[in-house]
Amino acid sequence: MRIVLLVLLGIVAVVALLAGGVWWYFHPRFEQGDRVVYTQRHGHDLTFDTFRPPRPNGLGVVVVVSGGWRSGPDGFRPWMAAPLLRRGYTIFAVSHLSQPQATVMEIVEDVNRGVRFIRHHAPDYGIDPNRIGVAGGSAGGHLSLMLATRGGPGPADAADPVDRESSAVQAVAIFFPVTDLLNLGPSTENAGDGGPPKSFVKAFGPQATDMAAWKQIGREMSPIYYVQPGIPPILILHGGADTLVPLEQSERFVARVREVGGTIELVVRPGKQHGWLTMVWDIRRFADWFDRHLRPDRK
Numbered sequence: 001m002r003i004v005l006l007v008l009l010g011i012v013a014v015v016a017l018l019a020g021g022v023w024w025y026f027h028p029r030f031e032q033g034d035r036v037v038y039t040q041r042h043g044h045d046l047t048f049d050t051f052r053p054p055r056p057n058g059l060g061v062v063v064v065v066s067g068g069w070r071s072g073p074d075g076f077r078p079w080m081a082a083p084l085l086r087r088g089y090t091i092f093a094v095s096h097l098s099q100p101q102a103t104v105m106e107i108v109e110d111v112n113r114g115v116r117f118i119r120h121h122a123p124d125y126g127i128d129p130n131r132i133g134v135a136g137g138s139a140g141g142h143l144s145l146m147l148a149t150r151g152g153p154g155p156a157d158a159a160d161p162v163d164r165e166s167s168a169v170q171a172v173a174i175f176f177p178v179t180d181l182l183n184l185g186p187s188t189e190n191a192g193d194g195g196p197p198k199s200f201v202k203a204f205g206p207q208a209t210d211m212a213a214w215k216q217i218g219r220e221m222s223p224i225y226y227v228q229p230g231i232p233p234i235l236i237l238h239g240g241a242d243t244l245v246p247l248e249q250s251e252r253f254v255a256r257v258r259e260v261g262g263t264i265e266l267v268v269r270p271g272k273q274h275g276w277l278t279m280v281w282d283i284r285r286f287a288d289w290f291d292r293h294l295r296p297d298r299k
Contacts, residue, residue: 022157028085029054030078033125038117039110040165041097046110047073051081057088058196059294060127062115062169064136064143067201068118069107074251080280081135085286090127097220098267099203104221108150111143112167116154120162133171138245138274141177141236145223145253148172148232171227171293173286177178177243178276179253182220188243227256233263237282239272263293 033050040046048062048099065075078206084091094114096107115132122129134144151167153178154177157293158164184190189197196208196218204221209215219225238250248260267285269276 002033026079028082039113051091053085060090061133064140065095066140068212083284087287103205115167116165117296119165121168131294134169135173137175141174149223149226164172173289174212176238176258181222231262233293239268242274244274
């Protein structure tokens with residue numbers, strides 16, 4: 001009887017430790033700043049939230065809050081970036097106006113503006129403006145890659161000094177991104193006519209139904225066609241059984257980046273679809289990636 005009691009007590013202790021560990025993981029310490037309006041689109045304020053860790057490392061990571069190119073300021077929770085906060089990264093959760101109220105083209109413009117705004121005010125946030133990372137998943141991954149491939153200095157003669165800043169990012173860590181809208185492959189979104197993803201036609205504006213216009217729109221919104229030498233280091237995690245954004249979207253993008261000598265790593269989760277329960281643990285790999293490619297002391 002005594003042995004049974006000891007075993008039960010041991011089990012209870014282990015369960016308590018595990019529960020405590022899970023609670024700790026999902027409750028990182030941070031200080032949340034006031035919500036900031038970084039621009040407006042169609043009469044709507046576009047905002048980002050800032051989460052600052054107790055011991056900031058002087059580096060920032062922009063989290064693009066987007067799924068299906070839909071977004072909102074409440075679509076992000078700090079526990080989603082717990083490993084990053086614990087490593088000292090200041091998190092900027094950038095939201096945008098959802099499609100079809102805004103086209104994907106406008107959303108790309110606005111996310112670029114968000115990075116420019118953060119960079120312009122970097123001293124206020126205590127981060128290095130020359131070492132900014134970006135993270136996201138699905139549409140957020142696509143927008144992150146648009147920053148990685150097409151982000152850069154704004155017009156030197158822009159009236160607003162924010163718009164003169166660069167929207168380039170220095171490291172990327174993302175989940176299952178769309179990389180080539182003109183070649184959807186075995187995606188369930190492929191209508192088979194060479195057009196836009198069938199559930200997102202309106203997201204690309206009224207001209208998306210014109211095949212000639214779509215070829216230009218689709219190309220301009222596809223990161224794979226803008227890969228150049230000097231592209232920032234990129235980490236992609238992708239489910240091997242993803243039918244919405246098939247793995248080949250990442251595989252072809254990886255091949256293209258390697259053609260130009262870029263640094264890129266693809267981690268495949270066999271059997272996983274468009275998202276999986278343990279994704280939150282994978283954020284630790286994001287933290288490792290940013291440590292490796294953003295922190296000068298880890299070079």
